[in-house]
Amino acid sequence: MAAAASEKVWAKRLSKLADLSESDVIVLGRLTSRSLDFRAHLELQQKERPDGLLIVLEGFACRFRKFAVGRQQNVAYFVPGDIIDITSKTEDGICALSKCRVAPLSREIYRGLIEQHPQIGAALRSAKIIEEAITREWLINLGARNGRERIAHFLCEMLVRLNAVGLVSKNSCAFPISQADLSATLGLSPVHVNRSLQDLRQEGMIELKSRVLHVEDFSRLERFAGFTPQYLQSHS
Amino acid sequence: MAAAASEKVWAKRLSKLADLSESDVIVLGRLTSRSLDFRAHLELQQKERPDGLLIVLEGFACRFRKFAVGRQQNVAYFVPGDIIDITSKTEDGICALSKCRVAPLSREIYRGLIEQHPQIGAALRSAKIIEEAITREWLINLGARNGRERIAHFLCEMLVRLNAVGLVSKNSCAFPISQADLSATLGLSPVHVNRSLQDLRQEGMIELKSRVLHVEDFSRLERFAGFTPQYLQSHS
DNA sequence: CGAAAAGTTGAACTGAATCAATGCCGGTGG
C-alpha cells in the first residue's frame, strides 16, 4: 500500500510546483516503476550510470562531505519526491540516511523530459531553485542560530517538505534520523544535539521518540526557530 | 586605466569558463559599457528594473539576510566578473561591501545572450554551477571549521577568485572588507574575527593591513584551511 | 579637519566540545 503510493510521490511533488497535465503525471509514474533499495548508511551510487539522477521514492538520503575519519558535514537532505543529481563532480558523496528506495533516471531521459513536457520542465526548474534556496537557508542556519534554534529550524523545514508529499499526518511523521546524523547536518556535537533535543522536548516544542516526530504546535516551533517557509514554495 | 580594464573583466572571467570567440568577447564588452556606481554599504537595487541582473566591474558586493537589528548573515560574495541575479524572490538583499561599479543587464538581453551565443551560454551555466558549489562550500565552512580555519578558507577562496580576474599580483590583492563584514560572513563575532586574524598574522600565514591582503605562502594557508580549489573551476 | 567607522584590547561569561562511562533497545544466533 505504502509502497504502491510511493511510486507516485514524484508526480505528487512536481504537481505542486507547476500545472501538470494528466499525461504528465502518467509519464512521471512510468519513470519510477523500476526502483532500487538501499540500506541505511549505504553510499548511493550507480555503478551502471555514474552520471545519472535518482528519484527518491521512500526514505531519506543526504549529500555529505567527509573530512578526517569521523568528521563529516551533510550539505543537503533528500526526501521522497526529491531528485538527486549525482553528477556534481565534487568529492561529495550521497548516502542513505535510512532504508530507502530510489528510481534511477538517465540523463538523456531527464533532458528529453524537460524538452518534451514543458510543464514538467517548469516543475523541475522550480525544484532546482528550491534546492538552492534550501542550501542558502542552511548556511544562514549554521551561521546565525544557536543549537536549539538550529535544530528547531531544521525540523520545521523537514515537516514542511514531508507534508508536501503527504508524509505528515496529525502533526506526526516518520523521522528515522539518528542524533549522530543530525550532528553532522547541523554542525553540532552529538552530545550537544542530544541535550538540545531534550531542551526542546522539555519546553514541549517537540516530541521525538522511536523515530517518530510529533509537533503539536507548529507555529510555536516556527516562531522559536525564526522559520519562514516561503523559500520552500514555488516562485513561478 | 583600471577603470578601462574593468569593463573587460566580465569577458575575462567568462572566457575561463568556456571557449569564447572574439565576437563573443566583443558582445560582452558592449554590454558593460554603461555602469552604475555605489558607495560602500549601499543596498544594490535597480529602481528601474527590479527584475534585472548586475555585472560586477569593480569592488565587492554581497547577498545577505537581515534578522534583528545588527544581526546579519551574508550568504554570497560577488567580485569583479561575477553576475548578480537580483530576481531571487527571497527576502534577501544585495549590498555593496566596498565602493563598487556594476553594469545593469535586463533579463531579456540576458536570455537573448544565452540563446544566440552558445559559448557565452555555456560559460554562464558554468558560472552558475560554480556559484552553487561556493554556497555548499560555505555551508561546510560554517559547519565544520573553527574560527581561524574558517577565515583562512574564506581568504583562500577570495584569492583564487580574484586571481581568476587578474586582481592578484605578487600574492597581494586589494581587500576592502571590514572585520564586521567578515563576522557577518563567517558566523563569528567581530571580536573573535579580530583575534583570529591576529593569530593568523602572528603565525605568518597572512598579512592584512590597510585593506591590502598579502599571502606569502599560499599553499601553507591552503593546507591550514583544508582548502581545495576544484569547486571554483569549470567542470565542463 | 573633524566625525564616524573600523580596529584593538581586557575581563567576565557561556554555549558548545570533548572525554568517558552507562543505559537502552532491537536483532541475531545458539
Place this chain on the structure above:
DNA sequence: CCACCGGCATTGATTCAGTTCAACTTTTCG
C-alpha cells in the same frame, strides 16, 4: 527463549572556543 552484540541515546564532568560588554585607539573619508 534467552544471551549477547552493536548501534544509538543519555548522563556527568571538565575544558575551551567563542561571545559579550565596554573602553580605547587608529584610520578613513566626506
